[in-house]
Amino acid sequence: xxxxxxxxxxxxxxxxxxxxxxxxxxxxxxxxxxxxxxxxxxxxxxxxxxxxxxxxxxxxxxxxxxxxxxxxxxxxxxxxxxxxxxxxxxxxxxxxxxxxxxxxxxxxxxxxxxxxxxxxxxxxxxxxxxxxxxxxxxxxxxxxxxxx
Amino acid sequence: xxxxxxxxxxxxxxxxxxxxxxxxxxxxxxxxxxxxxxxxxxxxxxxxxxxxxxxxxxxxxxxxxxxxxxxxxxxxxxxxxxxxxxxxxxxxxxxxxxxxxxxxxxxxxxxxxxxxxxxxxxxxxxxxxxxxxxxxxxxxxxxxxxxx
Amino acid sequence: xxxxxxxxxxxxxxxxxxxxxxxxxxxxxxxxxxxxxxxxxxxxxxxxxxxxxxxxxxxxxxxxxxxxxxxxxxxxxxxxxxxxxxxxxxxxxxxxxxxxxxxxxxxxxxxxxxxxxxxxxxxxxxxxxxxxxxxxxxxxxxxxxxxx
Amino acid sequence: xxxxxxxxxxxxxxxxxxxxxxxxxxxxxxxxxxxxxxxxxxxxxxxxxxxxxxxxxxxxxxxxxxxxxxxxxxxxxxxxxxxxxxxxxxxxxxxxxxxxxxxxxxxxxxxxxxxxxxxxxxxxxxxxxxxxxxxxxxxxxxxxxxxx
Numbered sequence: 001x002x003x004x005x006x007x008x009x010x011x012x013x014x015x016x017x018x019x020x021x022x023x024x025x026x027x028x029x030x031x032x033x034x035x036x037x038x039x040x041x042x043x044x045x046x047x048x049x050x051x052x053x054x055x056x057x058x059x060x061x062x063x064x065x066x067x068x069x070x071x072x073x074x075x076x077x078x079x080x081x082x083x084x085x086x087x088x089x090x091x092x093x094x095x096x097x098x099x100x101x102x103x104x105x106x107x108x109x110x111x112x113x114x115x116x117x118x119x120x121x122x123x124x125x126x127x128x129x130x131x132x133x134x135x136x137x138x139x140x141x142x143x144x145x146x147x148x
Numbered sequence: 149x150x151x152x153x154x155x156x157x158x159x160x161x162x163x164x165x166x167x168x169x170x171x172x173x174x175x176x177x178x179x180x181x182x183x184x185x186x187x188x189x190x191x192x193x194x195x196x197x198x199x200x201x202x203x204x205x206x207x208x209x210x211x212x213x214x215x216x217x218x219x220x221x222x223x224x225x226x227x228x229x230x231x232x233x234x235x236x237x238x239x240x241x242x243x244x245x246x247x248x249x250x251x252x253x254x255x256x257x258x259x260x261x262x263x264x265x266x267x268x269x270x271x272x273x274x275x276x277x278x279x280x281x282x283x284x285x286x287x288x289x290x291x292x293x294x295x296x
Numbered sequence: 297x298x299x300x301x302x303x304x305x306x307x308x309x310x311x312x313x314x315x316x317x318x319x320x321x322x323x324x325x326x327x328x329x330x331x332x333x334x335x336x337x338x339x340x341x342x343x344x345x346x347x348x349x350x351x352x353x354x355x356x357x358x359x360x361x362x363x364x365x366x367x368x369x370x371x372x373x374x375x376x377x378x379x380x381x382x383x384x385x386x387x388x389x390x391x392x393x394x395x396x397x398x399x400x401x402x403x404x405x406x407x408x409x410x411x412x413x414x415x416x417x418x419x420x421x422x423x424x425x426x427x428x429x430x431x432x433x434x435x436x437x438x439x440x441x442x443x444x
Numbered sequence: 445x446x447x448x449x450x451x452x453x454x455x456x457x458x459x460x461x462x463x464x465x466x467x468x469x470x471x472x473x474x475x476x477x478x479x480x481x482x483x484x485x486x487x488x489x490x491x492x493x494x495x496x497x498x499x500x501x502x503x504x505x506x507x508x509x510x511x512x513x514x515x516x517x518x519x520x521x522x523x524x525x526x527x528x529x530x531x532x533x534x535x536x537x538x539x540x541x542x543x544x545x546x547x548x549x550x551x552x553x554x555x556x557x558x559x560x561x562x563x564x565x566x567x568x569x570x571x572x573x574x575x576x577x578x579x580x581x582x583x584x585x586x587x588x589x590x591x592x
Contacts, residue, residue, distance in 0.1 A: 044168075047166075054229050055206050056203075058202070058203050080236065081236055082235065082437070083236070084202075085233040085381055085583065086231070088229055089230075089549060089552075105533060106531075106533040113581070115559070117549070134549055137559060141379060143406075233381035237402040254383075254386070261385055263433060265401070282401055287435065289383070289526070289585075313492065351499045351502050354502045355499040358499070376532065377498050377532055378531065380498075380502075380530050381530075383527050385526075
């Protein structure tokens, strides 16, 4: 199966469709049913004390699965999130980007489901450890509108 | 049972602890185990097309249950969200504030659980209808750190 | 709006479609978008120690929202659960039925969403207190197959 | 890190603590923070039509994460499920066992979180395809009671 959108396509789509947030995210990698997106952490994502805020993590999870779905079905901006369950498990490392990896578990005619794990990007060595100690996880369901 | 924090206490706490977002929220009402908080909708909460963004709704749900918990136990800024499940059910009405009503279902020694329903604030008449047609619902769990 | 199925219709449907579990449940009440179903607690629902098992509570939540959906749209046995989030908050009272009350928050063309609160049935007096101290809560999403 | 309980320990614990369901489950594999448990499918797990019931899948997810937690911390029968979110994504294959693989994402002092993916056990070849087409997924949170 070939991807409907490449990493570059996804970045261009994000810039066009969501200009106000597109600078926050970098698509690090995409392959069939798997995608990694990075939140370029900035002051506006932080809570007092320097922790990345819950809404910033929710947004990263949402964007990551959304782009993962689009990578498979093409640029349908109308896919909408219908459900999210998210677990916040550890404090992210201060001053580090947050990296989300999503797997598409279902890509049906009307519903898509993706699982996301997020961890602090603390360099190649620590990243492996970081995978064992994820900051948060989430599952998102998207409703895919019928073609017209 | 008396409230540990009044509506005014909660607004002052929000201003002090979360100055960057405190203008977004107004505590409309608080009583034992029940609280209503309003998101004063602004351009930065909107997606292209004028819909309130998912992260803005997540934030409102999170703030509402958080303030509900604090209204019962006092200003413990360290309570942290550990889990959220959220369902997005309808498009919010354009140009209307979003109102969240949370009920605390559990207020234990280490965990608190609250249910939230959100609807567009389309005036007293429509509000009743609005309750029957909520925009979103969420359940949040908070971990309450032990006293030191 | 009139109900598509009455309390008696729902009980008869349950007996016909799910004979192996229909004796476990009694529909106590149904009205527009609201339904109450009782789990008639029996040894097979219990964990060692006498607590009602998690799967028994999950089943009650699932049946309750399912029957609530059918009460509105008629006997479509093919509606399937796509998502459930459930919070277990307190031990149920020993030797008491468990009562679930579900509200339908969304009844769309393809998806239905219902919220459930469960509490031990400890008599009319305690029931009011019981509502303030629910045993569990859940939200379920059903996918409604298109008419053929 | 060594396991607190081996595969054999877990099977013996299940037999002792939950005699009424222990024949339903086989621990196929356990290693640090990863466990696979099989539901030996029997008529009582089926819905009319031969599909494995939702409660049976919920139970499998619950048992799998529970045993995964015990494999790390030892036989504390008092760990209780506080939250579960579960997505039902595909019909299980008829007449096949259901296999659940759980990863422990967090194992804290008071809370443990595990992710589960379930698929029909349709033989070594199909299993690989089966992983790409999971039947269900779930995340469970356990509350670990303090030592006394």
